Amino acid sequence: MIHSTDLATKEATAETNTSPVKLQPGLEGVVLSETRLSRVDGERGELILAGYPLEEIAPRATYEEMVFLLWTGQLPDALELDQLHGDLASRREIPAITLELLRQAAGRKVKPMDALRMAVASLELCDDPPPSRFEGEALSVVARIPGLVATYARLRRGEEPIAPRLDLGHSASLLYQLHGKAPEAAAIRALDTYLATVIDHGANASTFAARVIISTRADIISALVGALGALKGPLHGGAPGPALDMVFEIATPERAEPVLRAKLAAGERLMGFGHRVYKVRDPRAEVLGREAERLFGQSGDSALYDLVRHVEKVALALLAEHKPGRRLETNVEFYTALLLHGLGIKSDHFTPIFAMGRAAGWIAHCREQQALDRLIRPRLHYVGAVNRSFIDLALRAKTATAP
């Protein structure tokens, strides 16, 4: 059955087929809408989060403060922060259905990001009655992600999950449930800095996916599940694990150049370098690099930190030589890998931790998109065949030709 809207689209497509069309592959440079959440300046290497320069706010704010900022436009006062902390902590428990799902997934060695996607999807089933208000739903998802990530990490290594402690903040709660002991202040600060750094970043692929889904007036869980799917890919949030693997493969400073040269000669991309928007060093790499320096400096083991800095230097020189004029610089994922490794997190859990940080940003974008209430629906320029005649099945094998 052909709907009138389809007909309208066909007519429009026929028109565009006869007139020149300006395509924007990857929607590069296309402005989707206005936002108050973050401003990304790719030429100057600047990131503003709801008015605050990244370098100013990320090393000082807690994740809860960032959530409040993105969801309300203001930093909280002490009372508001206390209230948000309580709202999140009281929702931390993982529902029985989701826990069972994670156990089954661990038994089948499902990858952590796939397990997180399934677990978040299952939250729809868990609350009785389900929270109807956007706020309740949003809080429940954000509150539960650290527990989902930590629980799955433990199940994967054959350990029992640890129940959440309600007195701990968001970052501390993840580290406690992951490692089974109360984390040190430096580790909590490092994770808060990381989560604050990645909480939002313009119309990146996963945020765009969330906006598309919520623009259909679907629910927040669906939007987050779509965003998680988009985040997983190696060109987006899936890069830090491979970035660290690359550093471990290099192992010693003198091997950096031959190993990286071989990768580039084989046509591989160096993970943690290059960005669609940043044509200078990603400011998030700077903030996370400094945090990693602090963390590794305090632990007294700076060998890995020094190796990473050396690999970065060599990689940048080789990228400039291999792809002259492309302006491939260090992106957020390179130092994400180092920092999360320093917090005792295994590389296959880097992307789920990224999702933990970005979740509140996705939700803030969903709110902005809901306020716009405009279905996101771009067009495609049709370049396929036209005026083909239908051939009955019995005759098709002999006569049909490939388009």
Ligand code: ACO
């Ligand atoms: N290593 C080697 N070559 C690269 C790299 C890299 N890391 N990044 C881009 N290039 C090359 C491309 O092959 C391309 O070469 P060509 O023009 O000769 O074909 C050229 O540089 C331009 O690259 P594009 O594909 O146009 O860049 P785009 O804007 O699409 O890609 C991206 C950005 C996906 C991040 C890319 O730089 C990349 O794949 N980097 C490695 C993966 C990575 O670090 N991802 C995390 C990104 S940060 C985030 O999403 C949170």
